[in-house]
Amino acid sequence: MVQGVEPMRPETLAQNVRDALRDPVLTGALRRATDTFAQRRQGAVGSIPDWEELRTQAAAIKAHTLARLDHFLEQFVQRAEAAGTVVHWARDAAEACAIVQQLAERCGATRLVKSKSMATEEIHLNAALATSGREPVETDLGEWIIQLAGETPSHIIVPAIHKTKEAIGQLFVDKLGVPASSEPAVLAEHARQRLRAHFAAADLGISGVNFGVAETGSILVLENEGNARMTTTLPRVHVAVMGIEKVIPRARDLDVFLRLLPRSGTGQHLTTYQSLLTGPDPAGQGPRELHVVLLDNGRSRIAADERMRSTLACIRCGACLNACPVYQSIGGHAYGSVYPGPIGAILTPQLQGLPAAGKLPFASSLCGACKDVCPVKIDIPSLLLELRARAVASGNAGSGGRLEKLVWRLWSWCERSPRRHRVAMALARFGARMPFAAKLLPPLRAWASSREVPKPNGKSFRATYRGDGDAR
């Protein structure tokens, strides 16, 4: 039902952005959502006096772990296997999907349930399982709505943020045959009843992982609805898909991350549920088998890239999305990738490669709001600049490349002689005084269509300095 997101074509970003900006429902919903989350985050952060220390601590834990990722992964696997977890390794999305597919076949699973997970979105697991008629039922309310509608998530934390309650009510009328309602509580109750039948019948549960603890081989899953508890408790077999960067050294490091993540994401002190799972737990009313699929899919390459390594510190809280003026205006779909917003603009080009997503690092004003809110202090603006430089150097920056080079060459020629500089400045001042000029010249038109062309001062700095001015 849910289609995998196509790798983004370079020319689609501009079109996506235009479409998003023309959708009043989307822009209104986005503004409300991002404002609300930013406010809640502010309140929750304010309740902790040592917030900055916590961020520093978390960034240091991640930096240490990522620099020794091979060591901590091996430790995680050894302890997980000792506890009875079956660990699988997947180099890429296809391998990861094949592992889950074979697992489902081996245990004869036909009814699959899934709780929200970015890693499984990244590998398009649902589409892969659907080819053998085993598409899992999404059980997070937002994800389930998206699945019923045949759409893709637009926000990391609130996947259906782009849909109004009226649209969801109509969707339920069409797909479930329930009476019309636009009352969120009524709609949530429909979901509760429908999904309970799926939980009761499921034979394989699929989840993501928020943190993998190296010293114990445990995985931690965070949520609010209870669907992840259902998914990791009721089916006979539980398989968790975990990016290799999710590992942290010590169980007690969870204290730091659990104080940062919910506050940054939803503004909660703690999400309603955390499940800390160490091996299968049939004696404790849990599944008979626990499988963890360790997913690389480009991560080992990022880890080896010292300049970009901190990209992998991300704990997927969504704070940078809510803080980003670009995301606030265009939403998640326009990015054309599973990971939207500032984090997506640095992660996607590294996962998919610059030829596929080299334009994304340019979809930012570099205002730095993302860096200010990031709970693990990822310097997103610097990483964006680095990726921009690489995109330009490799010819993946988009169509502006050749013209831009020509303009800069011209500029540098003008600046190498005082006379040429004077002539060029006079021409520029003259040109900029024609308000229509920027709107007409094709290379400037795109830029000027959504911005105000700055008006130059009447007199140049040099003229003022020479004393033509009467400042004194």
Next chain:
Amino acid sequence: MSNAREAILGALRQGLRGTAVPPLPPLRERTLPSEQHLATFTSMLTRVGGTVDVVADLAAARARLATLLAEADAQTVACSDAPELRDLLPAAVRTLPHDAPRDALLAADCGLTSAQFGIAETGTLVLCSGDERHRLASLLPARHVCLLPRSRLCGTLAEVLAAVHRDGPPRSRTITFVTGPSRTADIELTLVVGVHGPKFLHVLLLDDAR
């Protein structure tokens, strides 16, 4: 796929060779003065929609539970295997054992469990699956009532993480942290309490402090 394992670990080893390793920061202790535990636990859990009743002894717990069940018109109660719960339920309700069929547990009006720890700073219940069979009773019924002896109340998450890992491996294969009833804001960010998990959470805080 052992060659995948070797490929990934090999790529990491090679890519990280010679890289500078910044130090791992030491763990930090965090505590909350014990005289604040009860008030903080109550206010934090109440904030997220749970209720807390302090009961002086098991007889008081039994009376309060009877009232809660009557008010909710609860007919069937799924009960975990914690021994202290055995005599808590009123005779009038139908009791389901912890290993009752799932359909019955899913349809139960209420689940009754205890908890192995409480965390004051967040109003959290900590359920350790090795100590008690309460994974289903705390999740499937519409309402969850939890008996928490005051002696199990800790100040912070840091203290509980230290306590459950005292011997190295975690105390139980499944440790569930519960902070309030199930909730969602997935539809237009409107808070709805009670989506997949329990819609109500009541804590009976048993004052067993000497």
